[in-house]
Amino acid sequence: CFLTEGFHSKRTVSGAYIVKQDMKKGTCDVAIVGAGVIGTSTALSLARLGYSVTILDKNKGPGAGSTSYSSGIVRSFYSILDSVKLSWEGYQYWKNWEEFIGSKEAPGGLVKLREPGGVILRTINSSRFLDKCVPLMRSIGIPVYEWDYQTCIANLGKVGWDVSKCYKPLRIDHSDFGLPISGVQPEGAVFAPNTGYISDPMLAVQNMKYAAESVRTNGNKNANFLFGRQVVEINQKNGKVCGVALADGDYISCNVVLNAAGPYSAQLNNLAFLDSNINDMKFETRPLRQEVAYCNGPEGIDMDKDGFISIDLDTGCYFRPEVGNKLLIGGLEAECDPEEWVDGDIDSNLNESLTETWTNLVYRAALRFPNLPIPTGKGTQGIVSLYDVTPDWAPIYDKSSLEGYYMAIGTSGNQFKMAGPVGDLMATIIDKCENGHDHDKDPVKYEMKMSRPGDYIDTGKFSRLRDLNNTSQSVMG
Ligand SMILES: Cc1cc2nc3c(=O)[nH]c(=O)nc-3n(C[C@H](O)[C@H](O)[C@H](O)COP(=O)(O)OP(=O)(O)OC[C@H]3O[C@@H](n4cnc5c(N)ncnc54)[C@H](O)[C@@H]3O)c2cc1C
CATH class of the missing domain: 3.30.9.10 (D-Amino Acid Oxidase, subunit A, domain 2)
Incomplete structure (x- = not known):
């Protein structure tokens, strides 16, 4: 991401934001709103796929939102198969953390399951x-x-x-x-x-940030983290995402925005869907x-x-x-x-x-x-x-009805353990959709690469359009 002078955004009659010369401007492929465990893991996976990613968080550091309070429990007791699968895949990431982070050390040390x-x-x-x-x-x-x-x-x-x-x-x-x-x-x-459990969830996010920042293309970092920066607008042009505007007046232009705002996810969706008729989600998230x-x-x-x-x-x-x-x-x-x-x-x-x-x-x-x-x-x-709760206490890992706008939200108090594969899953969904795949018609099948190669997770179970899953209706999922 680089910053240049000269842009500001202005709301049009239709509600979309357009960009005007007057602000500092940055450019990247994907802007991720939220540097919690979910946003940071997705940043790492996207960076490894070669995307340039800017991660924006209004807090002062990585994982300082709800992730920092997580009990960090890693278990596979879930009441639907695809959550059991995702948690088992997540367990392998914690178990093989060094391998996932790609380093034997990191500032503050590596977390241990x-x-x-x-x-x-x-x-x-x-x-x-x-x-x-x-x-x-x-x-x-x-x-x-x-x-x-x-x-x-x-x-x-x-x-x-x-x-x-x-x-x-x-x-x-x-x-x-x-x-x-x-x-x-x-x-x-x-x-x-x-x-098991991870005793220091915030350190886990710091580890992921360190790994994401280590990925370079031509000597440049693929992932750039900006803290103390609140996203206040999701800019759109011709029905597509074209950037985000920040509370301090800066603007970042990008083709993709990921909502990983944790308990603020519904607020961010309100910024994206100024006309709520455009939002086709079957249900909402709520703190x-x-x-x-x-x-x-x-x-x-x-x-x-x-x-x-x-x-x-x-x-x-x-x-x-x-x-x-x-x-x-x-x-x-x-x-x-x-x-x-x-x-x-x-x-x-x-x-x-x-x-x-x-x-x-x-x-x-x-x-x-x-x-x-x-x-x-x-x-x-x-x-x-x-x-950040959905009506069936299962998350939403999906695209949206606004082109270029994706969601990794509704984690319902039970997705810390899944964060490793969720980052990879979201990067896969974004990469496929941006290359023309119709994820609504044909939900991406996500391979359990670490735990059961050749077996797949049905990401349709985490769709914004799903019929609600038959779960425990509680944090147990
Ligand atoms: C008390 C508690 C216990 C839990 N225990 C477990 C457990 O034992 N096991 C388990 O698997 N899961 C557990 N969870 C759930 C798990 O911790 C969460 O699902 C996960 O941490 C959510 O991560 P996140 O990245 O989505 O959200 P967050 O960590 O909240 O990150 C979202 C970030 O977005 C930023 N943000 C929001 N809006 C904006 C904006 N407009 N501009 C810029 N930045 C913005 C926020 O500042 C925040 O840092 C628990 C959760 C809690 C709260």
Whole structure:
């Protein structure tokens, strides 16, 4: 990307923006809005395909948006086949990170997948989800084992779990909170050893940025990152994208724009589709507020060494060990929990303080970990962030009805793990469509190059035009 003086953009009667001499101008093949894990991974793949890419982010550095708050869990428990496939492909990227980044080192070091394995107790609350995802996982060769009740006691009891009870997820002020469902116990559990987490999601994005910036054509970088730059217009000419305008008055001309704006994706779509009749999306994306709690692990337990990742549908929480002998606790959109949509001006309307949502997470986790020290006062640790949610909690990885405008959005709190192949998939879709392929008629078949060469992911499942997928309707996907 290079900058020259002399352009500004002006809205026409039809709503499209045209470019006028008066601004600083840059040029590239593809402008990516958002340097989170999705935008940066796509930048890397496009750069490797030989495209010149400019990545714009209003934040100060890579991965500083919702990615920085990600729990970073890498699992393959999903309720539709193509998500199971994409997650399994994503796992290979984390496992072979050096190879993917193309370097043994990077500023700040390379992230490393920690792999404690993932456990889901088999209870009346989880059996429907497990009955869907376990056969799908097995169908593509993902190792997954059934533990009987005694094995659960042996493996989980020693790391502080109480596996003797089943619960209905309830708010802690409910009169029945803490009462087990009488007469039932978990039947056992499902264990998937290839389940892990990335403790520093922002560093993962920095690694990808480093790799993208290393790709050169004739000595010039193929990928250029610009931070502190907000995209305020998507410019169009003759029904096609022709550039983006920035809040500081600069303009970048390009033939392709990718919306990788995370929870701001709907706002960016509003800039692209000034006339909403042109937008043929069957559904929208919407930001949903989340809190995640960080606690010290139960006393006497080495969470780092012995802890598991778990989805616990009885308490409505997910858990994972966190470095420093901590337990990270997030929510699973249990029916009892109010959904906290953040509409309008996201930055003004998001309550960034921890609330009773945090308290609910911690007290509910304590049903499963009876010796969990409940933090108080300054010991209260957690984060507030946003998911970018679609109605079926599956992402949109697609072109759009505006020529040259693409979307990698609606990641619904569950796409960090997929970021490696998603970048490659988006680069493939962009490359094919820009070379005349009709992705709507014939959705690109994306090969699972790393995990199952010769097997393909149906990207139509992530289309903006799809019939909604039959999923868990929650972050579990
Ligand atoms: C609390 C939490 C826990 C999660 N846990 C997991 C997990 O355990 N496992 C998993 O797989 N996934 C998880 N996820 C989901 C995963 O982290 C996200 O799907 C992923 O990080 C989204 O990345 P992104 O690049 O799309 O968005 P972001 O990281 O939000 O990046 C979007 C970027 O776009 C920029 N931007 C927006 N609008 C503009 C504009 N107009 N101009 C310039 N820049 C703009 C923003 O500044 C931002 O940096 C979690 C998410 C959250 C919030």
